[in-house]
Amino acid sequence: MEFQIVEFLKEALKEDVGRGDWSRLLVSGKGYGVVISKSSGIIAGLEYLKKLEKLADIRIKPYFKDGESYRKGDTILEIVGESPDILSVERTLLNILQHASGIATNVRQFVEVAGDKVKILDTRKTRPLLRQFEKYAVRCGGGKNHRLGLDDALILKDTHLALFKSVREAVERARATIPFTVKIEVECESVLMAREALESGCDIVMCDNMDSAQIEQVVELRNRISPTTLVEVSGNVTLERLSKLVELGVDGISSGALIHQATFKDFSMKLKPKGRG
Numbered sequence: 001m002e003f004q005i006v007e008f009l010k011e012a013l014k015e016d017v018g019r020g021d022w023s024r025l026l027v028s029g030k031g032y033g034v035v036i037s038k039s040s041g042i043i044a045g046l047e048y049l050k051k052l053e054k055l056a057d058i059r060i061k062p063y064f065k066d067g068e069s070y071r072k073g074d075t076i077l078e079i080v081g082e083s084p085d086i087l088s089v090e091r092t093l094l095n096i097l098q099h100a101s102g103i104a105t106n107v108r109q110f111v112e113v114a115g116d117k118v119k120i121l122d123t124r125k126t127r128p129l130l131r132q133f134e135k136y137a138v139r140c141g142g143g144k145n146h147r148l149g150l151d152d153a154l155i156l157k158d159t160h161l162a163l164f165k166s167v168r169e170a171v172e173r174a175r176a177t178i179p180f181t182v183k184i185e186v187e188c189e190s191v192l193m194a195r196e197a198l199e200s201g202c203d204i205v206m207c208d209n210m211d212s213a214q215i216e217q218v219v220e221l222r223n224r225i226s227p228t229t230l231v232e233v234s235g236n237v238t239l240e241r242l243s244k245l246v247e248l249g250v251d252g253i254s255s256g257a258l259i260h261q262a263t264f265k266d267f268s269m270k271l272k273p274k275g276r277g
Contacts, residue, residue: 004132005051008133009048009055013056013089021088023087024084024087027083027084028082030080030081030083031081031083031271032080033086033271034075034077035079035093036075036267036270037072039072040069041069041070041265042067042104042108043067043076043097043101043140044104044137044141045066045100046062046077046097049093052089052092056088056089059080060077060079061077061078062076064077066140067140067142076267079093079269086271097265098266099133099134099137100134100136100137101267102263102264103134103140106141106258106263107142109239110242110255113242113246114242114246114253115246117246119144119251120142120144120253120258121144121232122135122145122146122256122258122259123255123259125260132148134259135148138259141258144252153182153185154174154178154182155186155206156184156186156187157187161186161187167196167200168200171200172200184203184204185204186200187208188210189208190210191217194207194218195225198221198225203230204230204232205218205222205232206233206254207231207232208235209234209235210233212245212248215245215250218231219231230251231250232252232254233245233253234254237253237254237257238257
């Protein structure tokens with residue numbers, strides 16, 4: 001929602017500007033700047049920069065849309081405003097582009113391997129207070145969001161299941177307790193656990209750190225026991241392994257690496273007084 005983006009931007013600006021930018025005492029007048037890419041990738045962050053315009057009293061003209069590919073040397077956007085205002089938001093603006101585009105570029109590699117055979121999903125392994133931003137960047141790269149938080153869906157992990165006598169007991173307790181619309185997913189470490197989860201009527205079975213042979217068995221069991229249950233793969237998901245995983249008949253593949261293994265893309269801003277050649 002817009003107010004969440006605005007609040008995020010306010011905090012980001014507050015972090016960098018603090019009580020004031022000392023350079024504002026040195027410069028004045030209208031300024032014109034451009035942001036140039038120093039590598040190729042997938043652009044993300046522009047949706048946030050639209051809201052930055054109002055907060056910083058600047059005007060931004062993007063030459064790309066979120067999710068589009070760019071090349072080294074491309075002009076990503078133009079920025080016009082009072083020179084002190086542009087200088088004060090320079091680092092925040094670049095950080096947003098660099099971080100979001102890094103994630104989007106990383107995600108796109110996974111999506112291109114998966115094609116339309118399986119959904120590429122993120123996880124809750126995000127930096128504190130940056131979840132909405134980082135998951136937005138995943139979408140820009142073509143990935144799908146898994147749950148945003150604990151209130152989206154119930155995933156029964158090993159730490160939960162340790163408190164119950166069986167997977168079935170945990171799922172039945174959950175089904176009798178949680179709201180009607182909430183999905184139940186069970187994290188399974190073995191084919192045997194997956195069978196029990198399928199027989200208990202859960203909505204999603206997660207194959208956690210299983211090898212390809214085990215995943216194939218789980219898919220076969222799903223098709224036979226509970227065809228409407230989704231199968232998700234998670235754990236040790238790499239680009240090298242992905243091409244094999246997408247052929248196993250699963251519905252989704254989730255990986256924290258989409259976000260936590262992404263690296264900043266490199267952009268730079270060039271600024272000059274407006275009207276000067």
